[in-house]
Structures are given as structure tokens and as C-alpha cells.
Amino acid sequence: MLRWAWQSLISKRVSFWSSALGVASAFILVMFFDAVFRGEAKQIVAYLVQAKPSVWVMQSGVSNMHMSSSFIWDWKADRIRQMSEVERVTPILYLNSVVRTGGKDWFSYIVGLESDSQGRAVARHIAAGRGMPNPGEVVIPDVIGKLTNIGVGDYVFLTDKKLKVVGISEGMFSMANPVFFVAFSDLDDILSSSGTYSYLLVDARPGVDARQLADKIMNEVEKVNALPHDAFVKSDFAMALKMGVEIISIMTIIGSTLAALLVGFTSYTQVMSKRRDLGIAKAVGIPRRAIYGAVIFQSLCITGLGFMMAALFAFLVMPYIHTLLPQITLVVSPAQVGKVGLVAIPVAFLGALIPGYLVMRLDPALVFHN
Amino acid sequence: MVLANDNLVVVQHLSKYFGSGHTEIRAVDDVSLTVNRGEIILVMGPSGSGKTTFLSMIGGLLKPTGGSIVVDGIDVATADESQLPAIRAQKIGFVFQAFNLLDALNVEENILFPAQLQPGTAKDKKQRAQYLMQRLGLMPRRNTLPQTLSGGEKQRVAIARALINQPPLILADEPTGNLDSKSGQEVLMILHDITHDAGHSVIIVTHDPRVEEIADRILWLEDGRFRDRKSEKHSWVIDPVCGMRIDEWSANLFSDYHGKRYVFCSHRCLDRFMKAPEQYL
Numbered sequence: 001m002l003r004w005a006w007q008s009l010i011s012k013r014v015s016f017w018s019s020a021l022g023v024a025s026a027f028i029l030v031m032f033f034d035a036v037f038r039g040e041a042k043q044i045v046a047y048l049v050q051a052k053p054s055v056w057v058m059q060s061g062v063s064n065m066h067m068s069s070s071f072i073w074d075w076k077a078d079r080i081r082q083m084s085e086v087e088r089v090t091p092i093l094y095l096n097s098v099v100r101t102g103g104k105d106w107f108s109y110i111v112g113l114e115s116d117s118q119g120r121a122v123a124r125h126i127a128a129g130r131g132m133p134n135p136g137e138v139v140i141p142d143v144i145g146k147l148t149n150i151g152v153g154d155y156v157f158l159t160d161k162k163l164k165v166v167g168i169s170e171g172m173f174s175m176a177n178p179v180f181f182v183a184f185s186d187l188d189d190i191l192s193s194s195g196t197y198s199y200l201l202v203d204a205r206p207g208v209d210a211r212q213l214a215d216k217i218m219n220e221v222e223k224v225n226a227l228p229h230d231a232f233v234k235s236d237f238a239m240a241l242k243m244g245v246e247i248i249s250i251m252t253i254i255g256s257t258l259a260a261l262l263v264g265f266t267s268y269t270q271v272m273s274k275r276r277d278l279g280i281a282k283a284v285g286i287p288r289r290a291i292y293g294a295v296i297f298q299s300l301c302i303t304g305l306g307f308m309m310a311a312l313f314a315f316l317v318m319p320y321i322h323t324l325l326p327q328i329t330l331v332v333s334p335a336q337v338g339k340v341g342l343v344a345i346p347v348a349f350l351g352a353l354i355p356g357y358l359v360m361r362l363d364p365a366l367v368f369h370n
Numbered sequence: 371m372v373l374a375n376d377n378l379v380v381v382q383h384l385s386k387y388f389g390s391g392h393t394e395i396r397a398v399d400d401v402s403l404t405v406n407r408g409e410i411i412l413v414m415g416p417s418g419s420g421k422t423t424f425l426s427m428i429g430g431l432l433k434p435t436g437g438s439i440v441v442d443g444i445d446v447a448t449a450d451e452s453q454l455p456a457i458r459a460q461k462i463g464f465v466f467q468a469f470n471l472l473d474a475l476n477v478e479e480n481i482l483f484p485a486q487l488q489p490g491t492a493k494d495k496k497q498r499a500q501y502l503m504q505r506l507g508l509m510p511r512r513n514t515l516p517q518t519l520s521g522g523e524k525q526r527v528a529i530a531r532a533l534i535n536q537p538p539l540i541l542a543d544e545p546t547g548n549l550d551s552k553s554g555q556e557v558l559m560i561l562h563d564i565t566h567d568a569g570h571s572v573i574i575v576t577h578d579p580r581v582e583e584i585a586d587r588i589l590w591l592e593d594g595r596f597r598d599r600k601s602e603k604h605s606w607v608i609d610p611v612c613g614m615r616i617d618e619w620s621a622n623l624f625s626d627y628h629g630k631r632y633v634f635c636s637h638r639c640l641d642r643f644m645k646a647p648e649q650y651l
Contacts (some may be wrong), residue, residue, distance in 0.1 A: 007474035285459025
């Protein structure tokens with residue numbers, strides 16, 4: 001039966017491959033949205049990941065950076081600096097705001113850097129210019145530069161400030177929050193935050209446990225929250241996921257539904273085009289369950305092939321999409337592709353439901369119709 | 371339900387009606403038939419006479435409105451839907467006018483197709499298929515796909531497929547309908563020889579008068595009923611009302627008047643005759 005089901009399936013090659021391509025498209029859609037979302041979530045925490053202090057200190061009640069605001073008095077930073085376990089404290093100011101460049105508005109992370117931060121908290125990878133901005137200057141992400149065709153020496157606008165581009169950073173772009181670096185004094189001026197910081201990047205001395213240091217900071221400095229780096233990144237990533245999870249869930253459902261419809265339509269087309277053959281099979285005594293099994297097998301074959309094509313596309317083609325569309329960062333993981341593979345199995349069964357029903361109802365007497 | 375099986379096929383008061391009320395069509399109407407083992411029965415009749423409906427019901431492909439069909443001791447008419455595939459596979463072989471081979475499978479695979487879910491080893495089934503292919507001259511074409519076969523070859527494959535499970539009954543619907551005279555003759559002889567040798571019973575539905583040569587018994591089905599067939603092929607009479615020439619075998623409107631039977635082409639003529647017979651004599 002399986003041989004017949006397979007031979008019957010591939011006997012119409014154009015129909016077979018176009019069906020598999022259709023199913024693959026639906027799975028690619030699911031994988032693409034997932035990869036975009038994961039890429040975006042990764043980029044949202046890119047600055048945190050590359051800054052990598054031992055401990056992040058912020059206002060009590062705050063546990064992440066994404067879409068947050070935090071204020072810490074400067075004397076609290078001094079208290080932390082005096083701790084024996086602390087190597088260095090680098091304060092930053094932080095603001096979610098709109099940067100206007102090349103005629104476009106970008107909702108962005110603005111990070112204000114103190115001049116004596118000695119390169120701590122700046123973008124680690126600089127494509128052009130320098131990473132440390134002075135007053136009136138800005139370091140922009142490379143993707144913004146490419147998309148708006150600006151470079152070192154050009155100007156961008158942050159609220160009422162015109163800032164000169166002195167550096168182009170790499171890896172600091174996400175669609176939700178590209179990261180711009182400005183001088184501390186410029187952001188202080190915008191925020192009127194005199195005497196406060198947003199976050200403190202605390203580097204521990206060698207051998208000091210980050211978790212213990214964070215606990216000590218929270219015990220000894222009032223109304224602050226201190227999180228080891230990994231915990232802070234995890235918290236920020238979770239927040240980013242939470243804000244996008246509904247969208248990605250809807251897209252996954254839409255993609256899976258589309259895939260199920262395509263598989264169903266394909267199986268339906270197969271059944272309709274093979275009604276005569278199925279009628280013959282029934283007439284010569286093949287049980288309905290065996291014929292239905294053949295229909296499910298065909299559905300599984302098409303879905304499986306579609307999934308494999310989609311997986312190949314995900315691993316071989318998706319990584320290059322960033323080259324063509326620099327604003328999109330795609331993260332394709334085998335685990336996620338595997339999950340889509342698991343979804344493919346029920347999709348194949350769902351896709352075979354209506355054709356299966358048609359097989360059940362198929363009149364074997366139609367074999368007498370010439 | 372398993373019944374006594376003195377005869378291979380026992381059909382009693384078989385009926386099949388389509389529609390109801392004014393639109394009711396009696397495709398098969400109270401037909402009875404007994405087929406002995408090894409007998410070749412020919413069912414002839416005009417188009418729309420119910421031949422194919424009759425064959426479909428015996429083959430368990432169509433549920434009758436009434437009556438019983440016992441094939442090799444099993445009542446096909448009352449068999450459960452889940453039992454019918456096994457009955458069809460083991461008791462009945464089908465040969466169709468349109469051959470109905472599976473395009474995706476080669477000759478050998480087509481022949482083996484009904485056997486795949488039946489008891490027995492794959493080796494035995496393959497040997498049986500090879501025997502049939504040799505007997506029917508299909509060995510050189512065993513790996514060929516149906517679309518490259520001639521009509522006669524296709525029908526030989528269909529006959530081999532019908533015989534693969536060694537069913538006691540073969541049902542053939544216009545087996546020569548799509549064949550030229552030479553191929554048709556060849557297929558008929560094969561059907562005759564191979565079924566007689568193995569003791570299969572065959573019911574053939576056809577318009578083809580050549581088939582009469584191999585039949586043990588010929589039945590004439592018309593308007594859903596078996597009718598007597600006279601020794602002559604046609605008996606032409608004249609409708610006394612309109613003067614139309616009518617074949618008395620197939621006519622179904624009669625009136626006896628003064629000891630003589632008159633045949634009519636339509637109810638209109640019959641009614642006119644009944645009102646004033648003398649006017650037309």
C-alpha cells in the first residue's frame with residue numbers, strides 16, 4: 001500500500017513538488033517569524049551582553065533595562081565604590097527616546113557615558129571613528145548608518161540637540177531599540193538628572209562571587225536593586241520575549257494554520273485527482289482504513305518534505321538575509337526548527353482529515369463509470 | 371451471515387430503486403438468479419436496463435433496496451460495510467470496460483495489488499502473479515506501466531488482477547467494450563479458458579454479441595427485469611396505431627385482443643388502441 005501511495009504521489013511530479021513547496025513556504029513563514037523575533041530579542045540585550053559587568057545596579061523595583069527607567073543617587077555609587085570587593089563602578093545615564101537621522105525617527109536606547117569611564121560601557125566593536133563621544137558628539141549603530149546613508153562627520157538630532165557622529169558601532173542595532181552613545185553631560189542636560197545615574201556597571205575584584213556582591217550591595221545600599229550580569233540579561237530578555245510573545249504566538253498559529261490548510265488542500269487535490277484509483281482500490285477489496293492510511297502517508301510525505309525544505313532554507317538561506325536587510329537579525333536554532341518539525345506531524349494529520357473523510361465516502365461503484 | 375452454498379451465487383428478489391415517488395427509477399426490479407460453479411453467465415440488455423447496477427450489487431459495491439445476494443455462502447446484501455472489502459477481495463474478481471489499472475504501478479504490481487492485504491506469503495503471491503502473467507502472455511511486459519500497454523494487454527492485466535486471489539466469482543462489465551475485434555476475441559477466449567480451467571464462475575455484462583460464443587447461459591435484462599429471450603435475435607412487429615416497427619423482445623406495452631397479442635411503442639398508442647381497437651385492425 002505504501003509503495004502504491006508513494007508511486008501515486010510522485011507520478012504527478014509538478015503537483016507533488018509544488019505541494020511540497022507550498023507547505024515549505026508555510027513552515028518557512030513560521031520559522032522566519034520565530035527567527036526574526038529571537039534575533040530581535042537577542043539584539044535588544046546586545047548592549048547588556050557586551051558590557052558584561054559583574055553586577056548591574058539599578059533603582060529598587062527595576063530589574064531590567066528594556067522600556068524601563070531608573071534613577072540612583074550618585075552617593076550610592078560612591079558607597080558601592082568603597083566596598084572592598086568592588087574593582088570599579090561605571091555609571092551610565094539611560095533614556096528611551098527618539099533620534100532623528102536621515103529624515104527618519106528611531107526609537108532608541110540612549111546611553112550617556114562619563115568621560116572618565118575609560119572605555120567601560122562603550123560599544124566594544126567600532127566600525128569607524130571612535131567609541132567614546134565627547135559633548136556634542138554621538139556614536140551611532142552601523143545599520144542606522146547604512147539605512148540612512150550617514151557616517152562619521154554627519155549629524156543626528158536627539159530632542160533639541162544636534163550631535164555630530166564621531167563613531168559607528170557594530171552589533172548595537174535592533175529594530176525596537178538601536179543603541180546610541182552620547183556624552184554623559186548631554187544626556188544629563190536632557191534628563192535634568194543632576195546628581196543621579198540610571199544604572200551602575202559594577203566590576204568585582206577577581207575571586208569575588210557576583211551573586212554575593214549583589215546581595216551585599218542590596219543589604220548595604222538602600223533602595224537599590226542589584227543583579228548579577230547573567231540574571232540581569234535573563235530578566236531583560238524575558239521582558240523582551242514577554243512583550244513579543246503574543247505576536248509570535250499569533251504568527252505561529254497563523255503559519256501553522258496556513259501550513260495545515262496547504263497540506264489539506266494538497267491532500268484534497270491528491271484524493272480528488274486519484275478518486276478513480278481509490279475507487280479501484282476499494283472495489284478490489286482494499287479496506288478503507290488501509291486507503292485512509294495511504295492518504296495520511298501521502299500527507300506525511302508532503303509535509304515531511306515541506307518541512308525538510310523549510311529547515312534547509314532556515315539554515316542555509318536565512319543567515320544571509322541580514323546581508324540584504326541589515327535591520328533584520330535572524331536567529332535560527334535547531335531546537336526551534338525541531339519544534340516546527342513537531343508541529344508538522346499534527347499538521348499532516350489535520351491536513352488528511354477532509355481527504356480521509358472523502359475516502360470514507362468514496363463510492364467504489366464509480367469504477368463502473370467509464 | 372453465512373448461508374448454505376449449494377450454488378455459487380443465489381440472487382433472490384433483488385431490487386434497486388433510485389429516487390422516490392414520481393422520480394423513482396426501478397433500476398433492478400425483483401430479479402432472481404442462480405449461478406452454478408464454473409458457469410459463465412452472460413447478461414445482455416439495452417443501455418439503461420440495469421445491467422451495471424445488477425453487477426454492482428452482486429459485487430458488493432452497491433447496497434440493494436431489497437432482496438438477497440448470496441455469494442459462496444455469504445449474504446453480500448446484508449454484510450456489514452467493514453466485511454465487504456474482505457468479501458470483495460476473496461470472493462469476487464472484477465474486470466471493467468475501462469480496465470481500471472492503477473497508473474502509478476507496473477503490470478506485476480497491478481496484478482498483485484488486491485493480494486497485498488490478503489493472507490499468504492509474499493513469495494506465494496508473487497508466484498501466483500508470475501503464473502498468471504505467463505498464462506496471459508504478460509511476462510515480457512511485467513515491469514511496464516499501464517499507459518504504454520495496448521487495450522488488449524490492459525484487459526489481460528485486469529483479468530490477471532481479478533484472478534490473483536483465486537476468487538470463485540468473476541464479474542466482468544463490458545470486458546470487450548474498449549477493444550478492437552481481434553483483441554476482444556482474444557480476451558474472451560482467455561477469460562473462457564482460464565476460468566473454465568480453474569472452475570471460476572463468471573457473470574459478464576455486455577452489449578457485445580461475440581461474447582455469446584463463450585457463455586453457458588444468456589440472460590436478457592430490460593427495465594430492471596430478466597425477460598425471456600427468443601431464439602431469434604430480433605422479432606420485428608408493427609405498432610397497429612402508429613405503424614412503427616418494434617422489437618417484440620424489448621417491447622413492454624402489450625394488449626391481447628381476440629386471442630392475438632399487439633405490441634405498442636408508447637402508452638399513447640396503447641391508450642388509443644384500447645379506446646377503439648377496431649379502428650386499427
